[in-house]
Amino acid sequence: MHIVVPIKEVPDLVEELEVNAAGTDLDREYLKYKINEWDEQALEEALCLKDEAGATVTAIAADTGDVDTYLFTALAKGADRAIKVTGNFARGGDNHTTAAALAGVIGGLGADLVLGGVQAPDDLDGQLPVLLAAQLGLPCVSVVSGVTLNGGTATVRQEYSGGLMAEIDVTLPAVVGVQAARQAPRYAAVSKVRQLMKTVTLEEVAAGSDGQGSGLRIRRLYRPEAAGHAEMIEGSAEEQAKRLFEILAERKLVRR
Amino acid sequence: MGATVLVVGEQLDGVLSDTTYELAALARQLADGGSVIVAGGGPGFESGAGTIAADTVCVLDGAQMADYLPEAYAAAISALAADRGAELVLAATSAVGLDTAAAVAASLGAPLVSYVVGATREGGALVTTSQLYGGKLLAESEVDGGRVVLTVVPGSTSGEAGRGSAGAVENVAAAAAPGRMSFRRMIRPEAGGVDITKEEILVSVGRGIESQENIEMVEELATAIGGTVSASRPIIDSGWLPKVRQVGKSGVTVKPKLYLAVGISGAPEHLQGMKDAELIIAINTDANAPIFDVADYGICGDLFDVVPALTECATANA
Ligand SMILES: Cc1cc2nc3c(=O)[nH]c(=O)nc-3n(C[C@H](O)[C@H](O)[C@H](O)COP(=O)(O)OP(=O)(O)OC[C@H]3O[C@@H](n4cnc5c(N)ncnc54)[C@H](O)[C@@H]3O)c2cc1C
Ligand SMILES: Nc1ncnc2c1ncn2[C@@H]1O[C@H](COP(=O)(O)O)[C@@H](O)[C@H]1O
Numbered sequence: 001m002h003i004v005v006p007i008k009e010v011p012d013l014v015e016e017l018e019v020n021a022a023g024t025d026l027d028r029e030y031l032k033y034k035i036n037e038w039d040e041q042a043l044e045e046a047l048c049l050k051d052e053a054g055a056t057v058t059a060i061a062a063d064t065g066d067v068d069t070y071l072f073t074a075l076a077k078g079a080d081r082a083i084k085v086t087g088n089f090a091r092g093g094d095n096h097t098t099a100a101a102l103a104g105v106i107g108g109l110g111a112d113l114v115l116g117g118v119q120a121p122d123d124l125d126g127q128l129p130v131l132l133a134a135q136l137g138l139p140c141v142s143v144v145s146g147v148t149l150n151g152g153t154a155t156v157r158q159e160y161s162g163g164l165m166a167e168i169d170v171t172l173p174a175v176v177g178v179q180a181a182r183q184a185p186r187y188a189a190v191s192k193v194r195q196l197m198k199t200v201t202l203e204e205v206a207a208g209s210d211g212q213g214s215g216l217r218i219r220r221l222y223r224p225e226a227a228g229h230a231e232m233i234e235g236s237a238e239e240q241a242k243r244l245f246e247i248l249a250e251r252k253l254v255r256r
Numbered sequence: 257m258g259a260t261v262l263v264v265g266e267q268l269d270g271v272l273s274d275t276t277y278e279l280a281a282l283a284r285q286l287a288d289g290g291s292v293i294v295a296g297g298g299p300g301f302e303s304g305a306g307t308i309a310a311d312t313v314c315v316l317d318g319a320q321m322a323d324y325l326p327e328a329y330a331a332a333i334s335a336l337a338a339d340r341g342a343e344l345v346l347a348a349t350s351a352v353g354l355d356t357a358a359a360v361a362a363s364l365g366a367p368l369v370s371y372v373v374g375a376t377r378e379g380g381a382l383v384t385t386s387q388l389y390g391g392k393l394l395a396e397s398e399v400d401g402g403r404v405v406l407t408v409v410p411g412s413t414s415g416e417a418g419r420g421s422a423g424a425v426e427n428v429a430a431a432a433a434p435g436r437m438s439f440r441r442m443i444r445p446e447a448g449g450v451d452i453t454k455e456e457i458l459v460s461v462g463r464g465i466e467s468q469e470n471i472e473m474v475e476e477l478a479t480a481i482g483g484t485v486s487a488s489r490p491i492i493d494s495g496w497l498p499k500v501r502q503v504g505k506s507g508v509t510v511k512p513k514l515y516l517a518v519g520i521s522g523a524p525e526h527l528q529g530m531k532d533a534e535l536i537i538a539i540n541t542d543a544n545a546p547i548f549d550v551a552d553y554g555i556c557g558d559l560f561d562v563v564p565a566l567t568e569c570a571t572a573n574a
Contacts, residue, residue, distance in 0.1 A: 230548045
């Protein structure tokens with residue numbers, strides 16, 4: 001069983017996001033990046049499947065900037081292989097280009113299952129798993145929480161609202177967009193990541209082609225002008241709490 | 257000159273989804289005098305087909321249409337889109353929409369635009385607005401002519417104009433799919449426990465709380481003001497609170513008298529489940545958190561300071 005997990009770096013949303021001078025992209029100079037949180041879920045599910053019944057887990061990322069850390073972290077968590085796909089990639093590049101490049105490499109890996117994060121916060125032109133599936137000509141199920149393997153079949157749980165789920169059998173090879181792993185993602189010991197960085201060389205594969213791009217042109221990236229932004233309560237924490245309590249009390253929203 | 261717009265309709269558990277009406281309404285605007293076709297399958301879609309305001313509603317017929325199967329749905333919609341010469345295909349940002357949209361886009365060789373909250377025509381070009389970075393920024397993009405597929409965020413347009421009666425309801429044989437998927441069963445959430453949709457005061461906790469132990473602080477506040485604790489998805493995924501407490505797209509939709517959001521950023525998937533609460537108050541360290549755009553009152557501050565202070569106030573004034 002060979003499980004491939006594509007990993008993408010995304011801006012850390014907790015940080016201030018500034019728009020560049022042209023107004024068409026983020027100002028990426030001082031931007032902090034992190035691994036897409038849903039890719040972390042996908043990796044966790046892959047590692048759980050490996051723990052359960054044995055599998056080769058390969059993490060793969062397009063070289064958009066500083067992806068080495070994520071790949072070494074995947075190895076430290078228990079992935080068997082880590083592949084960096086090199087080529088003409090930029091941070092904030094489109095997913096069609098990334099999917100084409102990754103599909104070119106994944107197609108040659110003999111993957112049984114591709115587990116990707118269901119979405120990323122910057123997916124303007126579609127989500128990676130569904131684009132990959134289209135490129136690879138494989139069946140795909142998105143928004144999955146829970147995967148089990150049975151020989152040549154994966155049984156996946158596709159999640160809808162209110163905890164309602166469908167259980168679907170998919171013939172392998174297949175692509176799955178993971179919403180949540182069966183357990184919270186494990187941590188990698190920082191010491192182990194550091195040690196791997198010193199002793200292991202990441203596999204590097206050059207992307208086959210530049211892809212065709214997304215067919216979209218961003219004209220403007222901007223902060224939403226909120227129709228009704230919250231009235232902000234100022235002061236010290238105690239003052240804020242006191243004012244907030246008054247607001248609740250005035251509206252009889254404090255029940256005891 | 258109008259365009260043919262195809263809407264990917266959907267149902268859940270025998271009920272036609274609200275998003276289908278929303279997309280039908282948006283399709284009418286974008287058709288520019290052209291025709292609106294809504295297509296879908298499953299018992300809920302079939303029974304609701306006549307209530308969709310579209311020129312044509314196509315009920316997809318076939319053995320693989322009774323229960324939703326991504327591959328079968330995508331194959332049927334792709335074939336229909338090609339057959340009817342759809343220039344624009346609209347799907348929802350949902351499990352069904354995500355599965356279907358990319359497959360249809362690939363089959364049509366069309367660009368795909370995600371997280372769409374608005375779309376208009378400017379001459380020959382389609383101009384879309386997408387909600388990126390967890391709702392923190394909007395991206396206006398332009399797609400040149402040809403065919404385009406959009407996935408639209410639920411609730412971003414009104415479904416009012418999409419409700420009415422269908423011009424015609426047609427049964428269409430679903431195109432065959434490769435047959436690499438089969439449906440096993442639906443799994444229903446366990447009944448019992450708290451029903452947060454019935455609570456009037458919700459104190460909702462998000463990832464800002466940092467650890468399971470800290471949730472106690474929020475429980476104390478809820479007790480002090482007579483409310484119930486609910487949460488954002490990551491809290492549930494971490495196993496810190498049970499699934500029945502989850503508010504949002506994949507949780508439940510709540511409309512309490514008070515929704516107090518503590519350490520919740522206000523991602524689109526969360527807002528989908530609580531933006532119609534009567535009074536929304538948010539506590540967050542990030543002044544740019546999208547939750548403040550839907551809140552009535554906001555406190556830009558550290559929950560670890562504000563929450564205990566508020567609990568103290570409530571306790572002292574009891
Ligand atoms: C298909 C799908 C369905 C989904 N369904 C749901 C759903 O039903 N419900 C849901 O909630 N999410 C859902 N999500 C996830 C959603 O996209 C977000 O990831 C999630 O809502 C984020 O939760 P959060 O706000 O708690 O965490 P974050 O986005 O990480 O936000 C934490 C916030 O806490 C603030 N903070 C940090 N420290 C403090 C402090 N000391 N004091 C005050 N504030 C602090 C930060 O500024 C930040 O704004 C879904 C995602 C997908 C892909
Ligand atoms: N790299 C990390 N980042 C965040 N939390 C961590 C990290 N490593 C460990 N933890 C948390 O700290 C706890 C103790 O971890 P340990 O370092 O293994 O003793 C774990 O249960 C994790 O929840």
